[in-house]
Structures are given as C-alpha cells and as structure tokens.
Amino acid sequence: MLGAMADVFKFSVDGEILEPGEAFLPLPDDGLLRGDGVFEVARIYGGRPFALGPHFDRMKKSAAAIGLELERGLLESDAGRLISSVEPCDCLVRIIQTRSGRRILSLEELPAHTPTITLASVRYSPTLILNGVKSLSYAANMQATRLAKEAGADEALFVRPDGVVLEPPTSSIFWATREGQLRTPALEAGVLDSITRRKIVERLEVEEGEFQFEDLLGATEAFLASTTREAHPVSRIDEYELPKVDGEQTRAAAEAFAQALAADIGD
Ligand SMILES: Cc1ncc(COP(=O)(O)O)c(C=O)c1O
Structure with a gap:
C-alpha cells in the first residue's frame, strides 16, 4: 500500500536547496534501507521557528543514543538557509540525519487537524x-x-x-x-x-x-x-x-x- 506523503514544498539536501522534484538521495544509505538515523520536526510561525534549540538538543541526544555524531552546526545553518529561502510561512521544518551522514531537511505544510x-x-x-x-x-x-x-x-x-x-x-x-x-x-x-x-x-x-x-x-x-x-x-x-x-x-x-x-x- 502506498502511503500519504507529507506535503513538502522545499528540500535541502546536504546544504543544497532544491524543489521537491529535484531532491534525490544517493544509495546505499541505511537511513532509508534500515530506518537508521534521527529526525526532528519543528514548527515555524510566520517565518520564525519555535524552540529550534531544544529540537536540536533532543536530536543530539537521539543521535548519541544510536552512536551517530550529529552534524549540528551544519544542520543549523541548513535550517536557517532553507527557512529564509521562502516567504515567511506557518509551516513545519523536518530535519533528518541519516546513518551515512546525509542531511535532509524539508519544509512542509501544516497537517490539517479537525478541531477535536x-x-x-x-x-x-x-x-x-x-x-x-x-x-x-x-x-x-x-x-x-x-x-x-x-x-x-x-x-x-x-x-x-x-x-x-x-x-x-x-x-x-x-x-x-x-x-x-x-x-x-x-x-x-x-x-x-x-x-x-x-x-x-x-x-x-x-x-x-x-x-x-x-x-x-x-x-x-x-x-x-x-x-x-x-x-x-x-x-x-x-x-x-x-x-x-x-x-x-x-x-x-x-x-x-x-x-x-x-x-x-x-x-
Ligand atoms: C512519539 C512522539 N511523542 C510525542 C511527540 C510530540 O513531541 P513534540 O511536542 O516535541 O512535537 C512526538 C513528535 O513527533 C512523537 O513522535
């Protein structure tokens, strides 16, 4: 069964900003082959990310727990560049580092939630x-x-x-x-x-x-x-x-x- 994909409107792969149809990942990468890697999803309110520091802190702990060294500085600058590459949005930034060290970030639409x-x-x-x-x-x-x-x-x-x-x-x-x-x-x-x-x-x-x-x-x-x-x-x-x-x-x-x-x- 094919699943619903997040509504992504911009990617960053290893620091390069890309449109969805342009973003590709070299294989093999155990991030994909085995789900081996870490991620975070932070919210952006009117172009301003909320609690990005705590998200990176948690990501570092997640990475340490699976013996992965987080490229925090590079990921932080990737996130800053990606967020400022679009008009200020109410959206999400997903931040991934795979076992092979690939840095994948995406800007996504907020999911639609019913009131209850x-x-x-x-x-x-x-x-x-x-x-x-x-x-x-x-x-x-x-x-x-x-x-x-x-x-x-x-x-x-x-x-x-x-x-x-x-x-x-x-x-x-x-x-x-x-x-x-x-x-x-x-x-x-x-x-x-x-x-x-x-x-x-x-x-x-x-x-x-x-x-x-x-x-x-x-x-x-x-x-x-x-x-x-x-x-x-x-x-x-x-x-x-x-x-x-x-x-x-x-x-x-x-x-x-x-x-x-x-x-x-x-x-
Ligand atoms: C298992 C799990 N619990 C709780 C949360 C909520 O965490 P946060 O408030 O940091 O978004 C998440 C976020 O995706 C999650 O994956």
Missing part, C-alpha cells in the same frame, strides 16, 4: 534500546495510526501490555481526573520527551507517573500535545466519550503553551 480528535488504544511495547529516541524507524507508529483508523478513530493511543498509558504515535497525552488533577505519563514509562509536553509541565501543576488505561477512561477531559497539535482536545477514547471536550484544563494548557510561544518568538 478521537483515539483508539493500540497495545504496544516500547523498544527499550530506542526509548525516547526520535529515530527514523517510525513504521510502527505509522502502522498504529492506520490500525486506529481501521477501528474508526482518528489516531492511535499506545498502551503497554501491562495496561500503562503511553502516548499517541506522534504526540503526548494529558488528562484530568474527576478530582481535577492533570496527569501525563512519565518519560520513564516509555514516552518521548515532547517539547510541547515540557512547556505545559513547566507551567501547570501536572502529575507525571505510570497510569493505568482505566484511569484515563475515568477522565473528565483529555488533550494531545505536540508541535503540530499544540493542545488538541480529545472527544473519545475507544468507547469512552469524554464528559468535557476542550474543558478548562485543556484551555489552561493551550494558554500555557501560548505563553511559552510568546516568550520564545514574540507575539
């Missing part, structure tokens, strides 16, 4: 040696989304075989208990150190831990957090309809994120 989202749980065991690593091996994440769609939901939610809630394939999850406590899975549970999650945890009172799926199924409201979603209200998880959609805790998280954004790039 439904989730289907998918059983998943984090691969211990790639825990918290944004490697190019994302086929399991993409397959989980397809499984969720087959089950009639918009997106998947990874739940460990022992019932502990993890995260959707490309975002973090938060929920509010009936007592009003905001919760999110701890990084140690086996989730990515999401930069959006970090901004919310820094600004709101959030309990981090290993929580059972049943706890989430008693939540009053829930939302996803990610670079592309910011704080995205969840309306249903499997058969459970959330009593509140875009409730006060979701709006507080959206506001906390807006403050982080304003502090980073200005209004």
